[in-house]
Structures are given as C-alpha cells and as structure tokens.
Amino acid sequence: MQHPTLNDLIDYDRRELSPQQDALVYAHLLECASCIRIHERETRLIGALRSRLAAEERDLPGAVSLALLDRIAAPSPWWHRFTRPVVALPTAAALIAALLLGSGYLHHPKSPQLDASYFMQDHNALTHTTPFQSDAAVPAELASDTSGDAQP
Amino acid sequence: MGAPRKPLEPATPEQRLFLEQAIEEHGKATYNFAYRLTRNEQDARDLTQEAFIRVMRAWRSFVPGTSFVSWIYRIVTNLHRDELRRRKGRYEEEIPEDNAPQEFGGERPLAEEPIERYVEEQLSEPVARALDALSPDQRNVLILADIEDYSYQEIAEIVGCSIGTVRSRLHRARHQLRAHVERFRTQTESSIH
Numbered sequence: 001m002q003h004p005t006l007n008d009l010i011d012y013d014r015r016e017l018s019p020q021q022d023a024l025v026y027a028h029l030l031e032c033a034s035c036i037r038i039h040e041r042e043t044r045l046i047g048a049l050r051s052r053l054a055a056e057e058r059d060l061p062g063a064v065s066l067a068l069l070d071r072i073a074a075p076s077p078w079w080h081r082f083t084r085p086v087v088a089l090p091t092a093a094a095l096i097a098a099l100l101l102g103s104g105y106l107h108h109p110k111s112p113q114l115d116a117s118y119f120m121q122d123h124n125a126l127t128h129t130t131p132f133q134s135d136a137a138v139p140a141e142l143a144s145d146t147s148g149d150a151q152p
Numbered sequence: 153m154g155a156p157r158k159p160l161e162p163a164t165p166e167q168r169l170f171l172e173q174a175i176e177e178h179g180k181a182t183y184n185f186a187y188r189l190t191r192n193e194q195d196a197r198d199l200t201q202e203a204f205i206r207v208m209r210a211w212r213s214f215v216p217g218t219s220f221v222s223w224i225y226r227i228v229t230n231l232h233r234d235e236l237r238r239r240k241g242r243y244e245e246e247i248p249e250d251n252a253p254q255e256f257g258g259e260r261p262l263a264e265e266p267i268e269r270y271v272e273e274q275l276s277e278p279v280a281r282a283l284d285a286l287s288p289d290q291r292n293v294l295i296l297a298d299i300e301d302y303s304y305q306e307i308a309e310i311v312g313c314s315i316g317t318v319r320s321r322l323h324r325a326r327h328q329l330r331a332h333v334e335r336f337r338t339q340t341e342s343s344i345h
Contacts, residue, residue, distance in 0.1 A: 006323075006326075006327070007323045010322065010323060010326055011319070014297065014303075014304070014322075016303070016304050016319070042326070042330075044275070045275065045279070045326075045329065045330060045333065046298050048275035048276060048279045049279050049283065049294075049298060049299070049329070050298070050299060051276065052275075052276045052279050052280050052283075053188060053283075053295075053299055055276075056184075056187070056188075056280075057184050058180075058183070058184065058187070059180055059183075060175070060179035060180045060182075060183040060200065061183075061197060063197075064179070064183065064197050064200055064201055065175050065179065067201060068171065068175065068201055068204055068205070069168075069171075069172070071201075071205065072162060072163035072167070072168060072171065072205075072208065073162065073163075
C-alpha cells in the first residue's frame with residue numbers, strides 16, 4: 001500500500017474509514033515507521049488540545065442560572081416594586097417631606113396682625129392740622145387712657 | 153451578545169421544571185461547549201442563556217430517549233452562527249467545502265511531510281492560540297469531533313450540513329491547527345532565544 005494521506009489517518013483515528021480502508025491503514029501502520037511517527041504526532045497534537053481544553057473547563061456560573069430563572073419568572077404585583085430599596089427609600093423620604101410640609105411643621109409662626117381701623121385712626125391723628133384741639137380726633141388706644149389719671 | 157434581554161412570557165410550571173433539570177444536568181457541558189466555540193466568557197454566558205431559553209420554549213418538541221446534548225449543541229451552534237452573522241453583517245461561510253482545493257497539501261503522501269516532535273506540555277499555549285485562530289466553523293467541527301467525540305454523522309446533524317462537509321472541515325481544521333501551532337511555537341522559541 002502507498003502511504004496513507006494525513007486525512008486518511010484522521011479518518012482512521014475517528015473510525016470513519018470503510019472497513020477495507022481501515023484494514024489497509026492498520027496494516028500499513030504496523031510496518032511504516034515514518035507513518036507511525038506522523039500518526040503519533042497527530043495524536044499528541046489532539047492530546048494537547050484535549051488537555052488544554054480540559055484545564056480550561058469550568059462550572060456554569062451561578063449568575064447564568066439565576067438570570068435564566070429570573071427571565072422566566074412570573075411578573076411581580078405592581079406594588080412589589082416599592083419594596084425594592086432603590087425605590088422604597090426615595091419614596092419614603094418624599095412621603096415624610098410631604099407630611100411635614102402639610103402639617104406646617106416647617107412654617108414660621110405668624111406675626112400678630114393689626115386691625116385696619118388702627119391705621120385709619122393713626123393716619124387721622126397724624127394728619128390733623130391741630131392735633132391738640134379739644135375737638136380733635138383721639139385715637140382709640142389713647143382715648144381709653146383719658147378716663148383715668150391723664151385728666152388735667 | 154450583550155444585547156438587552158427580550159422580555160419573556162412567564163414559564164409554566166412544567167417548563168420551569170424542565171429548564172431546571174436541563175440546567176442541572178447539562179448546564180456545565182453546554183457552557184463549556186459555548187466557551188470553546190466563542191473563546192470568550194461573556195459570550196459563552198450569553199450563548200448558554202439563550203440556548204436554554206430556546207430549549208425551554210421548545211421543550212415539548214424534545215423526544216425522550218434522544219440525545220439532549222446533541223439537541224442543545226445544535227441550538228448553541230445555530231445561535232453562535234446567527235450572532236456571527238449579526239456582528240459581521242454578513243456571515244462569511246467557509247468557502248472550501250467538499251470540492252474546495254486543499255491548500256495545506258492534505259492529500260500529499262505522509263512520508264513527504266516534515267516530521268517534528270511534539271511535547272504535550274510545550275504545546276498547551278500554542279494549541280490554545282491555534283484554536284483561537286481557527287474559523288468558527290472549523291473550531292466547531294474540531295471540538296465536536298476531537299473533544300466531544302461525535303461521529304461525522306452526528307456532527308452533520310448538529311451543524312446542519314453533509315457528512316462530506318464535516319469531513320473536509322475537520323481535515324482543514326486539523327491542518328490549520330497544526331500549521332498555527334507550528335507558527336506559534338516558532339514565535340515563542342525565537343522570542344526566548
């Protein structure tokens with residue numbers, strides 16, 4: 001037999017030759033030192049490939065399984081989204097702020113208000129041409145003091 | 153890969169159970185197969201995830217007693233091919249198939265080829281780089297044949313091509329692998345000296 005080709009040897013190793021071809025290659029390899037060396041070289045190459053890939057082998061990352069199961073999970077009720085910290089914390093802060101503002105907690109206390117008549121009387125007193133005449137208008141606040149010891 | 157995840161219909165309890173069992177029994181093998189194809193951890197994760205989603209959707213079409221692994225490997229192979237098409241715009245299918253000329257002299261008599269001695273440990277790094285350098289189709293067939301030990305017939309079913317195509321792809325893959333290993337070994341040795 002002529003030397004088998006390298007492709008023949010690949011198919012031979014993989015048991016993909018016809019029985020007749022397989023027998024011929026087998027017989028040839030028993031007696032041809034150069035073909036044996038090439039065959040061994042090819043075997044070593046694939047051995048190195050297998051070893052390398054075996055060393056690279058790894059477990060399925062847990063994140064992949066979790067992501068898969070998460071993708072097929074039934075959707076949560078709408079209110080579940082508010083239980084997530086990223087949503088729950090700002091929502092709680094906004095609610096507290098709204099309550100405080102609504103209750104007036106942050107408002108300054110109001111100043112006592114003056115009645116409008118005070119300003120009218122004050123204006124009259126100040127603009128009167130003869131403020132000390134007997135018939136001059138007396139502001140209500142002052143009038144209350146005239147009944148007592150203010151009399152001449 | 154890395155595209156945003158499409159929202160899925162919630163799984164039925166049967167689908168969920170099927171998926172959980174499939175991940176438990178075949179998750180590792182599928183992930184490693186995907187990693188060997190892509191040579192990239194993130195792509196392997198995405199590919200594995202998508203493959204199991206497809207499995208879950210089509211779980212009723214799985215025939216008990218047939219090989220689940222072959223089925224999911226076929227899905228991974230198709231997804232990988234689709235992804236390459238998406239990335240390249242147009243997937244460059246390997247031209248040299250059954251009738252293509254062999255540029256590595258694969259049909260030359262063996263005795264004419266230079267014979268060199270390989271030491272397995274020394275080959276580890278060049279082999280890994282050589283595997284990276286193969287085309288996706290060649291790498292796929294090489295892994296299915298030489299790592300997963302599938303027959304040409306089984307590979308043809310997984311990959312979706314003829315046995316002749318599988319044979320020629322494997323031959324070319326082996327030739328390429330050997331040539332790349334030689335090249336990388338030479339580079340390594342010359343950089344050491």
